[in-house]
Amino acid sequence: MRKLAAFAASFSAAVFAWAYGALPLLALLAVPALRRREDRRLRCALVCAGAAAGLLWSWGYGVLFLAPARALAGTYAGLTGAVAGWPYETAYGAAVDVRVEPASGPAFLARLYGEPELLEAVPGDQISATAACRTSEVVRGQLSGDYTAQGIYLLAYAQGAAEVVRPERIPLWDIPAHWARALEEAAASAFPADAAGLVTALLTGNKDGLTETEYAALQRTGLAHAVAVSGLHIGFLAQLAVALAGSRYRRRAALLALPVMAVYVLVTGCTPSVIRSAIMNALVLLGPLLDRESDSPTSLSFALMVLLMQNPFACQSVGLQLSFASVAGILAFSGRISGALTAHLPKAGRGKGLRPRLLGLLRGAAVSLGTTVGATAFTLPLGAWYFGTVSLVAPAANLLCLFLVQLTFQAGLAAALLALVLPGPAQLLGNLLAFLPRLVLFLARSLSRVPFAALAIDGPYLLGGAAALYLLWLCFLSIRGSKRPLVPLCCSAVVISAALVLHHAAYRMGPVTLTALDVGQGQCVALRAGDRVALVDCGGSARRNAGDLAADYLGTVGVDRVDLLILTHYHADHANGVLELLARMEVSALAVPDVDREDALRQELLAAAEDHGVQVWFVSDDQRLSFGPAELTLYAPLGAGDANEAGLSVLFQGAGFSALLTGDMGEDIEARLVKYGNLPDIDLLVVGHHGSRSAASQLLLETVTPEAAVISCGYNTYGHPAPETLGRLAAAGCDIYRTDQQGNLTVTVRGTS
Numbered sequence: 072m073r074k075l076a077a078f079a080a081s082f083s084a085a086v087f088a089w090a091y092g093a094l095p096l097l098a099l100l101a102v103p104a105l106r107r108r109e110d111r112r113l114r115c116a117l118v119c120a121g122a123a124a125g126l127l128w129s130w131g132y133g134v135l136f137l138a139p140a141r142a143l144a145g146t147y148a149g150l151t152g153a154v155a156g157w158p159y160e161t162a163y164g165a166a167v168d169v170r171v172e173p174a175s176g177p178a179f180l181a182r183l184y185g186e187p188e189l190l191e192a193v194p195g196d197q198i199s200a201t202a203a204c205r206t207s208e209v210v211r212g213q214l215s216g217d218y219t220a221q222g223i224y225l226l227a228y229a230q231g232a233a234e235v236v237r238p239e240r241i242p243l244w245d246i247p248a249h250w251a252r253a254l255e256e257a258a259a260s261a262f263p264a265d266a267a268g269l270v271t272a273l274l275t276g277n278k279d280g281l282t283e284t285e286y287a288a289l290q291r292t293g294l295a296h297a298v299a300v301s302g303l304h305i306g307f308l309a310q311l312a313v314a315l316a317g318s319r320y321r322r323r324a325a326l327l328a329l330p331v332m333a334v335y336v337l338v339t340g341c342t343p344s345v346i347r348s349a350i351m352n353a354l355v356l357l358g359p360l361l362d363r364e365s366d367s368p369t370s371l372s373f374a375l376m377v378l379l380m381q382n383p384f385a386c387q388s389v390g391l392q393l394s395f396a397s398v399a400g401i402l403a404f405s406g407r408i409s410g411a412l413t414a415h416l417p418k419a420g421r422g423k424g425l426r427p428r429l430l431g432l433l434r435g436a437a438v439s440l441g442t443t444v445g446a447t448a449f450t451l452p453l454g455a456w457y458f459g460t461v462s463l464v465a466p467a468a469n470l471l472c473l474f475l476v477q478l479t480f481q482a483g484l485a486a487a488l489l490a491l492v493l494p495g496p497a498q499l500l501g502n503l504l505a506f507l508p509r510l511v512l513f514l515a516r517s518l519s520r521v522p523f524a525a526l527a528i529d530g531p532y533l534l535g536g537a538a539a540l541y542l543l544w545l546c547f548l549s550i551r552g553s554k555r556p557l558v559p560l561c562c563s564a565v566v567i568s569a570a571l572v573l574h575h576a577a578y579r580m581g582p583v584t585l586t587a588l589d590v591g592q593g594q595c596v597a598l599r600a601g602d603r604v605a606l607v608d609c610g611g612s613a614r615r616n617a618g619d620l621a622a623d624y625l626g627t628v629g630v631d632r633v634d635l636l637i638l639t640h641y642h643a644d645h646a647n648g649v650l651e652l653l654a655r656m657e658v659s660a661l662a663v664p665d666v667d668r669e670d671a672l673r674q675e676l677l678a679a680a681e682d683h684g685v686q687v688w689f690v691s692d693d694q695r696l697s698f699g700p701a702e703l704t705l706y707a708p709l710g711a712g713d714a715n716e717a718g719l720s721v722l723f724q725g726a727g728f729s730a731l732l733t734g735d736m737g738e739d740i741e742a743r744l745v746k747y748g749n750l751p752d753i754d755l756l757v758v759g760h761h762g763s764r765s766a767a768s769q770l771l772l773e774t775v776t777p778e779a780a781v782i783s784c785g786y787n788t789y790g791h792p793a794p795e796t797l798g799r800l801a802a803a804g805c806d807i808y809r810t811d812q813q814g815n816l817t818v819t820v821r822g823t824s
Contacts, residue, residue: 076369077114078121079376085125086379087386090216097122129383139176140224144206150227154196154235155180156248156340158189165189168223169198180222182207185229195245197236202227216387247337251275254338257490258483261501262508269508270483272298273476276339284654285512287619288519290458293447293465294511296397297476299390305332305349307480329353350374351398367402371395389457396449405438405445412437436470443469444544451541455528458615460623461537463567464524472514479507522631523571527623529815530577536570571627578628581821582700582726587757588624589810590617591785593644596732596757597625600725601699605635607721607732607757608645609652612785617648622655624815632657635698636685637705639734640664640718641673644761649676653683664708665689666717690719693748701725709736709743715760716740722750728820731775733759738768745774755818756805758782762792772803780805781816 081100088094100118143150150171158167164186171181183189183200192198204227207218218226241249255275259267268280278286278298289295308331336349351370375395378385385391413434443466455461462468482504490497518524528537540563547559578584584599593611597604604625611617625633636658638646652658661680667673680687688694696703702724710716715735723730731753733741737760744750756777759766761784780800782792792809800807808816 073366073369074113074117076366076372077117078124079369079372081118081121082125082128083372083375083379083386085122086129086383089126089129090384090386094126125379128380132383136177136179137219137224139173140171140179140181141206143173143204143225145204147201147203147230148227149199149201150181150183150204151197151199152178152181153242153245154192154194154198155245156194157252158192160187160190167192167198169227171225179224181225181227182218182223183227183229183233185233189229189233189235192235193237194248195238195241197238198233199236200227200229200233201231202229204228216384219384220382220386220388220391222382222384247334248340250334251277251338251340253491254487257497258487260494261486261490261497262483263502263505266501266505266508269298269512270479270487273480273508274483274487283616283619283651285515287616287651287655288512288515290615290619291460291462291464291519291525291623292468292472292515293462294468294472294476294515296393297473305335305345307477308332308335310477346374346378350377371398371402389453393450393453396453397446400448400450401442401445403445404448405441407441408444409438409441412441439470439473440466443473448545451537455537459529460525460527462525464518464521468515468518471518472511475507475511475514479504479511482507523626525623525626526571527620527627529624529627530574530817532570532573532577533627536566540566571629574627575629577819581819583728583820584817585723585728585730585755586624586815586817587781587783587808587810588617588620589613589785589814589816590620590648590783591811592761592787592791593617593647593785594639594734594757594761594783595621595648596783597621598698598701598703598723599630600701600723603634603699603701604630604632605637605698605703606633606652607637608639608734609636609648610643610645611648612644612787616651618651618653618655619648621648621652625656632659634659635662635696635703636660637662637719637721638664638676639720639732640715641667641670641676642715642735643672645735646672646676650679653679653685658683658685660686660688662688662690662705662719664717664719665691666708666711698723698725706744706748709747710740720744720748722748722753724751726820728755728818729753730755730757730818731777732757733766733771735760735763735766737763737765738770741766741768741771745770750775752776754778756780758792758796758800760791761787761789762796762809763789764793764795767796767799769799772799772805777803777805779818780807782807782809782811784809785811 084100085097088097100122150169152169152171154167155170156168158165161184164184165188166182166184167189169181169183170178172178181204183198183202185200204225207223207226209215218224255271255277258271258274259280261267262270268278268282268285271280272278276299281289281298286295286298289298308328332349332353336345339345351367351374378391447465451461486497486501486504489500526533526537528534543559543562543566578599582601584597586597588595588597590611591613593613594608595611595617596607598607606621609617609621611620613620625631633652633656636649636652638649638661641663658680661676663673663676677687690705690707692707694705696705704722704724706720706722708717708719715737716739718734718736720734720736721732723732729751731750733744736744741759753775754777756767756772756775756779758780762782767780784791797807810816
C-alpha cells in the first residue's frame with residue numbers, strides 16, 4: 072500500500088505547490104523517493120506520475136470550473152440555480168449558497184447576498200436573481216483562497232428581490248441538509264439553553280448557539296477543534312459502533328460503522344476534516360472485511376488526494392491544513408511520547424485492587440497526553456501563523472476535557488435522536504445529561520482564566536521563544552530510542568519564562584507605550600503610562616473578536632486590569648469587542664459620549680458595564696485626567712447628528728511624547744477641534760475614520776504637525792485609507808504606518824524629554 076502513498080502524497084504536494092506558487096519545491100520529492108535502494112525506479116516513477124497528475128488536475132479543474140464563474144465576474148447577470156445550504160443573516164440582509172447553472176459549462180457554487188427575504192429559502196429551492204457579480208478569488212483587496220477553498224467561485228449581490236420557487240419534493244442531494252437542521256432543532260429542544268449550544272456545535276458544527284465568551288474560552292484552551300466537526304467526531308462514532316457491535320466482532324462493527332459514518336459525513340456538510348477521518352476510519356474498518364491490514368500513512372495521503380481531486384483549492388483551507396497536520400503529528404510522535412511517559416511505570420497487572428486501576432488511569436492519561444502533544448507538533452506553527460496565539464494550557468485542557476467531550480457528543484446524539492420520535496422523554500434525558508456540556512464549558516472558562524493560558528505571539532522575544540521551543544521539541548520527538556522528557560520540559564520552562572520576561576521588560580522599557588492593535592477594519596489603541604493602562608475603543612472586523620485580541624495582548628504583557636476604557640462613539644467597528652473585554656478583564660471605568668441615548672449598542676454596553684460593576688463617565692465637557700506619569704485629555708463631542716461627528720477625541724501626553732486620536736471625525740469637526748481644543752504639536756496622529764478622505768485635513772496637519780501617523784484599518788469597501796489622505800500625510804512629512812500591512816504597531820518612549 073505504500074506505493075499508493077507515494078503516488079497520493081506526490082499528487083497532493085503538487086496541488087499545494089501549484090496553489091501557493093512554489094513549484095520549485097517539488098524537487099524535494101526526490102529525497103524520499105531516492106532514500107532507499109529497493110524499488111527505487113518504481114518509487115521515482117510513482118512520484119513523478121503523482122506530481123504530474125496533481126499539476127494537470129489542478130490546471131484542468133481551474134479551466135473547467137472557474138472559467139464559467141470568471142466569465143460572470145464584473146458583470147450584472149441573471150443567475151438561476153438551486154439553494155445549496157441554509158441561509159444566514161448578514162449585517163445588511165442575508166446570504167445563501169447557490170448552485171448556479173451557467174449557459175455553458177458545469178454548475179458551480181456562488182454565494183448570493185440579498186435582502187432578509189432570502190432567510191425563507193431552504194436547501195433544494197430554485198432561486199433566480201439579477202446580481203452584480205465579482206470573483207471570489209479576491210478577498211479584502213488581496214488574492215485569497217477563503218472562498219475557493221469552500222468550493223465557492225463567485226460572489227453575487229442581488230439587485231432587488233430574488234425569486235424563490237419551492238419544488239414539490241426535496242432533491243435527494245439536499246436531504247442531508249434538512250436532516251442536519253432537524254438534528255440541531257432536536258438537540259436544542261432536548262437540552263436546556265445553557266447546554267444546547269455546545270451539544271449542537273458538537274453534533275453538527277453549528278456554533279450559533281455558543282456565546283462569544285464561550286467560544287473564546289474554547290479557543291484559548293485549545294478546545295475549539297471539538298466544535299469544528301472533524302475526525303474527532305468520526306472517531307467517537309466509530310468507537311460507539313464498535314462498543315455496540317462488540318470489540319471481538321470486527322466485521323460486524325465495520326458493517327455497522329461504515330453506513331453511520333457515511334450518513335454523518337453528509338449531515339455535517341462534507342467538510343474536509345470529516346471526509347479525511349471518514350476515509351481513514353473506513354480503510355481501517357474495511358481491513359477485516361477484505362482481509363487486509365491498514366496502513367496509516369497510506370490512508371492519510373489517500374484521503375488528502377481524494378479531497379484535492381474533489382476541489383484542488385481546498386488545499387488553502389485552514390481547517391484542512393490543521394486537520395491533516397494534526398493527524399500527521401499523531402502518527403509521527405504520539406506513540407513515542409506515550410512510550411516515554413509510560414516507560415518508568417510498573418505494569419498494571421490484573422486484579423480488582425486500587426493499584427491496577429490507578430496504574431491503568433495513569434497509562435490512559437499518558438496515552439491521551441501523548442496524542443494531544445503529537446497533534447500539536449505540526450499544528451502549533453499553523454495556529455500561530457493564522458491566529459497569532461499559542462495556547463499553553465491546551466495539553467492540560469485536552470487531557471481533562473476530551474473524555475467529557477466524547478461523553479457529551481454521544482449523550483447529545485442519543486438525546487437528539489430520541490427527541491425526533493419522543494420529545495418528552497428526550498427532554499427529561501437532556502435535563503439529566505446537561506451537566507456534561509455545562510462541565511465542559513465550566514472547565515474551559517476556568518482554564519482560560521489561568522494567567523498566560525494563551526500567548527499573543529507578538530514581538531521578537533515571543534516569536535523567537537516560540538520558534539526555539541518548537542525546534543526543541545521537534546528535535547526531541549525526532550530522536551528514536553529511550554529518552555527522558557524531563558530535560559526538554561525544563562528547557563521549555565526556561566525558554567517560556569525568558570521570552571515572557573524579555574517581552575514584559577520591552578513593553579515596560581520606557582514610561583509611556585502606545586500600541587495600535589490589528590483588529591481589522593476598526594480601532595483599538597492601548598495606552599500605558601507607568602502602571603496605568605487605558606484602551607481607546609475596542610472594535611473591529613478581524614477573524615477574532617477585538618476584545619479577545621486586546622485581552623490576549625494585555626495578558627501576555629502581564630496586565631490584568633484596564634484602568635480606563637474610552638469609547639469615542641457607538642459604532643460596531645469601535646465597540647463590538649467591549650462585551651468580550653468586560654468578560655475577560657477587570658475594567659475600572661468606562662468613558663463615553665453622552666449622545667445617542669436610544670442607540671441599541673449604547674444601551675447594551677451600559678447594561679454590561681453595570682453588570683460588571685464598571686464606573687461609567689459621560690463626557691459632555693472637556694476633561695483632563697492625571698494618568699500615572701502622563702495626562703489624558705478627553706475632548707467632548709463637537710458635532711451633532713451622525714455618531715462619527717458626535718464622538719470623543721483623546722490627547723495622550725507624557726514623558727515628552729504626545730499622540731492625538733480623533734475617532735471617526737471628519738474635516739468639519741477637525742476644524743472645530745483645532746479652533747476650540749488648544750491643540751499642541753504632537754509626535755503621533757492616530758488618523759481618524761481609518762484614513763477616510765475627510766480625515767487628517769490640511770488644517771489639522773498644519774496645526775499639530777505630527778511626525779508619524781498610524782492608520783488602523785483592514786479590508787473594507789469604503790476605500791480606506793483614501794489616496795488623498797495618504798498624500799496629505801506624506802506631504803506633511805509624516806512617516807505612515809498601517810495595521811493592515813504591519814500588524815500591531817507599538818511606540819515605546821524611552822526618555823522623558
